[in-house]
Amino acid sequence: xxxxxxxxxxxxxxxxxxxxxxxxxxxxxxxxxxxxxxxxxxxxxxxxxxxxxxxxxxxxxxxxxxxxxxxxxxxxxxxxxxxxxxxxxxxxxxxxxxxxxxxxxxxxxxxxxxxxxxxxxxxxxxxxxxxxxxxxxxxxxxxxxxxxxxxxxxxxxxxxxxxxxxxxxxxxxxxxxxxxxxxxxxxxxxxxxxxxxxxxxxxxxxxxxxxxxxxxxxxxxxxxxxxxxxxxxxxxxxxxxxxxxxxxxxxxxxxxxxxxxxxxxxxxxxxxxxxxxxxxxxxxxxxxxxx
Amino acid sequence: xxxxxxxxxxxxxxxxxxxxxxxxxxxxxxxxxxxxxxxxxxxxxxxxxxxxxxxxxxxxxxxxxxxxxxxxxxxxxxxxxxxxxxxxxxxxxxxxxxxxxxxxxxxxxxxxxxxxxxxxxxxxxxxxxxxxxxxxxxxxxxxxxxxxxxxxxxxxxxx
Numbered sequence: 001x002x003x004x005x006x007x008x009x010x011x012x013x014x015x016x017x018x019x020x021x022x023x024x025x026x027x028x029x030x031x032x033x034x035x036x037x038x039x040x041x042x043x044x045x046x047x048x049x050x051x052x053x054x055x056x057x058x059x060x061x062x063x064x065x066x067x068x069x070x071x072x073x074x075x076x077x078x079x080x081x082x083x084x085x086x087x088x089x090x091x092x093x094x095x096x097x098x099x100x101x102x103x104x105x106x107x108x109x110x111x112x113x114x115x116x117x118x119x120x121x122x123x124x125x126x127x128x129x130x131x132x133x134x135x136x137x138x139x140x141x142x143x144x145x146x147x148x149x150x151x152x153x154x155x156x157x158x159x160x161x162x163x164x165x166x167x168x169x170x171x172x173x174x175x176x177x178x179x180x181x182x183x184x185x186x187x188x189x190x191x192x193x194x195x196x197x198x199x200x201x202x203x204x205x206x207x208x209x210x211x212x213x214x215x216x217x218x219x220x221x222x223x224x225x226x227x228x229x230x231x232x233x234x235x236x237x238x239x240x241x242x243x244x245x246x247x248x249x250x251x252x253x254x255x256x257x258x259x260x261x262x263x264x265x266x267x268x269x270x271x272x273x274x275x276x277x278x279x280x281x282x283x284x285x286x287x288x289x290x291x
Numbered sequence: 292x293x294x295x296x297x298x299x300x301x302x303x304x305x306x307x308x309x310x311x312x313x314x315x316x317x318x319x320x321x322x323x324x325x326x327x328x329x330x331x332x333x334x335x336x337x338x339x340x341x342x343x344x345x346x347x348x349x350x351x352x353x354x355x356x357x358x359x360x361x362x363x364x365x366x367x368x369x370x371x372x373x374x375x376x377x378x379x380x381x382x383x384x385x386x387x388x389x390x391x392x393x394x395x396x397x398x399x400x401x402x403x404x405x406x407x408x409x410x411x412x413x414x415x416x417x418x419x420x421x422x423x424x425x426x427x428x429x430x431x432x433x434x435x436x437x438x439x440x441x442x443x444x445x446x447x448x449x450x
Contacts, residue, residue: 001331002331002332003310003311003312004310005310006308006309006310007309007310008309009292009309009353009355011355011356011358032353032356035351035352035353035356036333036348036351039312039351039352039353040332040333040351042310043331043332052309054355054356056356080345103421104336104420104421105346105417105418105420105421106336106339106346106347106348106399106421106422107333107348107351107421109342109345109346109347110347110348110351110352190420191334191420191421
């Protein structure tokens with residue numbers, strides 16, 4: 001029987017209360033939301049928090065809304081709500097692409113975007129999605145809040161910039177003209193982790209790529225941000241040859257490990273193909289050539 | 292700590308360790324062993340119950356997290372000796388053999404039909420993609436859900 005080791009449990013009734021509880025318990029505390037990453041880790045003793053702060057009652061952290069030039073997503077927003085959101089499907093269809101293939105519908109009823117990002121598992125899909133969209137994440141502590149980009153958020157495998165006594169509260173996505181985005185994933189079976197996955201976002205103005213975001217899941221120690229591919233894409237006209245070149249960079253710049261999901265050369269090849277496909281679909285969406 | 296959970300309409304209270312999983316609370320406290328404890332890793336779906344109407348995996352939910360929420364288990368489907376259409380559908384189309392996955396399949400598909408009374412075969416397959424059946428090859432389970440969709444509300448069958 002798999003059961004977590006003993007811990008103290010506290011259910012927060014406000015964000016301030018959650019921050020107080022986290023501050024009191026210090027480095028041995030963890031936040032629990034959906035629990036579908038943390039509880040399995042605790043069963044396997046890969047995580048051994050002495051204190052859990054349950055934030056499931058903080059409904060004020062569950063929302064998807066457009067505010068000015070941003071879409072803002074509360075950290076407690078569950079996968080099912082990201083999947084079903086028409087606002088996200090319109091603004092950033094990459095979310096619906098990814099959510100269709102994240103775990104299974106029952107797990108998606110519990111898991112949250114905040115939990116997914118804070119887990120910082122390199123194979124997790126939403127980290128690549130948010131990286132490609134150049135999201136800012138808001139981290140709140142008792143002293144105030146700060147917004148950081150994904151490159152600064154991920155410190156290493158399973159490690160983020162969220163410090164002791166802090167809580168991830170919001171994900172912010174800037175709205176810019178000419179946006180198109182897509183996520184492509186290959187998995188061995190329904191609901192599995194990716195063998196490799198690619199998220200792409202393009203902002204196309206007057207036939208030119210004004211900005212690009214590309215990131216990969218499951219082919220490196222953390223989410224792989226393809227800065228070199230983005231540099232290549234910027235300022236050029238979208239097209240098959242360009243996307244193939246970006247795919248070649250993806251194959252080169254990822255760092256997969258061989259495991260049961262495949263050898264290194266296969267994963268590199270896959271990263272390239274999926275990058276090319278994601279860019280192709282992102283461009284079609286940006287130019288309204290695909291529903 | 293003391294936990295009170297509404298299970299199938301009844302308030303169930305017990306002093307539990309915070310680490311107790313919902314699946315064990317359900318099976319041990321009111322003794323509702325219809326909810327099966329399977330893989331323990333949120334992969335197989337045998338432990339699926341409804342939490343506020345939505346299917347969740349009870350092996351990956353702490354009992355203490357369910358205080359104040361409504362849990363529905365497979366035992367709630369049959370009422371006064373009459374089977375729920377989804378149970379009848381499984382019976383009619385031979386949608387089980389060993390029966391281990393069945394409680395989770397029934398609760399998952401009951402929730403599907405509550406939300407989408409006329410699902411396509413593809414929608415059914417997506418809905419049950421978090422549940423593993425080693426006997427049926429899923430074909431008869433899809434047929435069972437379609438049977439239930441065609442014989443909804445007011446058609447509870449005598450056991």
